[in-house]
Amino acid sequence: MTPSQDAALVKAAAAGGLAGQQAFEKLVDHHQAWLVRLLTHLLGSRSDAEDVAQDAFVRAFLAIAECGDGERFRGWLRVMARRLAFNFRRDARTRTRYEEDGAAIAPERVEAPSGSVEGRQILTRVLAELSYPYREILVLRFVEELPINDIAEVLEIGESAAKMRLSRARGEFQQLYERRGGHGPNPGRA
Amino acid sequence: MAQTQDELESDWLHAVFSVLRDEAVAISADFGLRVKHEVDQLAATRDIHPPSAVALLGSVALETTNMAASLLPGALAARDDDDDDEPKD
Numbered sequence: 231m232t233p234s235q236d237a238a239l240v241k242a243a244a245a246g247g248l249a250g251q252q253a254f255e256k257l258v259d260h261h262q263a264w265l266v267r268l269l270t271h272l273l274g275s276r277s278d279a280e281d282v283a284q285d286a287f288v289r290a291f292l293a294i295a296e297c298g299d300g301e302r303f304r305g306w307l308r309v310m311a312r313r314l315a316f317n318f319r320r321d322a323r324t325r326t327r328y329e330e331d332g333a334a335i336a337p338e339r340v341e342a343p344s345g346s347v348e349g350r351q352i353l354t355r356v357l358a359e360l361s362y363p364y365r366e367i368l369v370l371r372f373v374e375e376l377p378i379n380d381i382a383e384v385l386e387i388g389e390s391a392a393k394m395r396l397s398r399a400r401g402e403f404q405q406l407y408e409r410r411g412g413h414g415p416n417p418g419r420a
Numbered sequence: 421m422a423q424t425q426d427e428l429e430s431d432w433l434h435a436v437f438s439v440l441r442d443e444a445v446a447i448s449a450d451f452g453l454r455v456k457h458e459v460d461q462l463a464a465t466r467d468i469h470p471p472s473a474v475a476l477l478g479s480v481a482l483e484t485t486n487m488a489a490s491l492l493p494g495a496l497a498a499r500d501d502d503d504d505d506e507p508k509d
Binding site: 246251254255258259262263266267270271276279280283284287288291292349350353354368369371372373375400403407412414415 | 430431432433434436437439440441443444445446447448451452454455456458459460462463466
């Protein structure tokens with residue numbers, strides 16, 4: 231869906247009524263896949279991702295008049311979802327603090343991996359082990375493939391801070407990835 | 421032209437993360453329906469609220485008027501005159 235199509239639907243949704251509701255439902259149809267995917271990678275659980283995505287859509291519906299011209303609907307929704315994911319994770323941590331350590335986002339155990347399954351399992355394990363801000367920025371950059379200015383907008387920080395965080399996240403990721411048996415960028419390096 | 425260390429690392433990371441980029445995340449079949457149901461309920465609530473609020477305010481105003489009217493001296497006197505049911509000597 232193009233930004234201009236989004237803008238037309240946002241405008242119709244903001245007008246309210248049955249037509250507005252139907253326009254918003256089209257936005258849900260078109261944006262649910264990438265939103266659930268992003269949240270799944272941020273939260274490590276599809277079920278949690280769907281809960282947060284549902285919350286994000288409901289809040290978007292209630293605040294659709296504040297979306298502006300609607301061409302930036304995707305970015306607007308992404309910022310909202312990222313905030314909700316952050317809060318969800320914080321609340322989940324509070325709930326599980328006295329329970330099993332890290333149960334909510336624990337990665338699956340890696341068992342006799344091979345081929346691309348191996349790469350995927352190491353990747354998800356390392357992402358789960360990374361500190362959340364690092365996981366978040368790596369997912370935004372390398373899964374969502376957002377440019378640094380968009381990442382800064384989503385994270386609500388400056389571009390230079392985003393660059394610095396990304397650089398540190400890459401370093402931290404590489405260390406963990408290689409420690410878990412993954413091949414780094416310089417496999418021949420001593 | 422030779423790549424910088426940053427570019428090499430980014431290429432490597434792009435390759436590592438491609439497995440996540442390329443895979444489709446399966447969404448629950450009823451996810452869209454759940455969202456739409458909730459939106460539907462919100463929309464219905466939003467549509468119902470204004471008349472309900474008006475009705476509530478109207479009933480409060482009516483009750484207040486009745487109370488005020490019952491406290492007026494004229495109303496008290498009239499009420500005294502209306503004691504037709506009282507037995508008279």
